[in-house]
Amino acid sequence: MPLVPVKELLARAEEGKYAVGAFNVNNMEIVQAILAAAEAERAPVIMQASQGAIKYAGIQYIHGLALIAASQSTVPIALHLDHGTSFEQCMQCIRVGFTSVMIDGSKLPLEENIALTNKVIEVARATGVSVEAELGKIGGTEDDIHVDERDAFFTDPEEARYFVEKTGVDALAISIGTAHGQYKGVPKLDFARLEKIAGMIDTPIVLHGSSGVPTEAIQEAIRLGVRKVNIDTNIREAFTGGCRQALENNAKEIDPRKVLAPAREAATQVIREKIRAFGSSGRA
Template identity: 90%
Template sequence: MPLVPVKELLKKAEEGKYAVGAFNVNNMEIVQAILAAAEAERAPVIMQASQGAIKYAGIEYIYALASLAASQATVPVALHLDHGTSFEQCMKCIRVGFTSVMIDGSKLPLEENIALTNKVLEVARATGVSVEAELGKIGGTEDDIHVDEKEAFFTDPEEARYFVEKTGVDALAPSVGTAHGQYKGIPKLDFPRLEKIAQLVKIPLVLHGSSGVPDEAIQEAIRLGVRKVNIDTNIREAFTNTCREVLGKNPKEIDPRKVLGPAREAATQVIREKIRVFGSAGRA
């Protein structure tokens, strides 16, 4: 089946009160792992590419891999730009065939963030592409974007209401206590804030930096209105740790397939576990 817009998946997730997993892709093996996990769990899935992934693999390769995966899938697959920071980058992704883009204007003053989001929405609406926006900074490092912990600030619920009212965006990523990358301790999410935002905006919410957040905390966030959960670090850990193990046991191994094959399998298992946590298993 062709790639589907994220808003379609999130609409069904809202009806069923579960979340769809959005998993970052960097290479062929990870695309295959996401699809294998989604098929095994009979779950809708979002493949997403960050600026770093696009720089590494090339936008055409990312699109070709994801669209090939979708064409072979019996479950819905979407392709999303994660943390697009410019209008131009969003346009490139829409032009290539991405079915969803995120415009991250969270570092801008509120009115500038609204203006940038609306500029992207204007084109996206005409092409049937979903748009996610961000309000409030999410700490940590996501490829080239670094937000200092002290600089990270939580999303103001009233500001979120105003932002959604002025844009009509399809999904919103609020800052409620998660961070990108590996956590030093256990993150504490601000559930009252999340609940208030969900009540005021009445659109699907997105949880970024979810690797390392305890399962119960993710499930509580879903109960409060999160419909898309982003996972990247956990996949990287499973993938690279398995490569290390294989090469550690056989340092003379020179066949990439014997290294990357087990890594792909490890990533598949992690993604399957996440899909079950999100409640999207069996929802395809």
């Protein structure tokens, strides 16, 4: 099955009132874990690459791994650029074969964010690639991108309406209290803000920084209109935990396959749990 645009997956999610899991990839084993989980749950999934993943593995490798996964898959898989930093990077990913890109202009003034987003959309639409944008800053740290808590701010509903009206973007990431990385406490989401934004726009809403958010809160957000949920930290925790456990079981192990295979299985189980929580099991 070829890689599909995120827009298609989110349109079906809107019809079924569930969310599609967007899982960050960093290496072959995590790609395999996402594919195994998606197949086991009969669920559509989004594989996405962050700035750190691109720096570590390279765009060509990430695309190649995702393409192989899709070719072996019987469920829909999309490949998405997470937090694209520039027009040029989005174009590079589109040329390589990504089916979706995020242009993150959230640090820019509103009109500049709109202009940058429209510049990406102009090219992406012509090639059938989906575009996600962000309004409001998501706190925390993800790879090379850091937003201090004092600099993070929630998305203004009226600005969201205006932004969607001026861009027609395919998906909008909003800030309602989540953060990238590991939480120090239990996050409290602004559900009233989410509900208001969802009532003012027709665009699928994206929730970033969802690792560590209680399942009940994620499910409430989905009920209120979130259609794409990003997960990265939970996968890293499971994967590295699997590696540690394998080495603790045999400190003299030198075969990387015997260290990485348990890590891959641990990641698969976490991803399956997320898919079920998002309501996307059996939706392929």
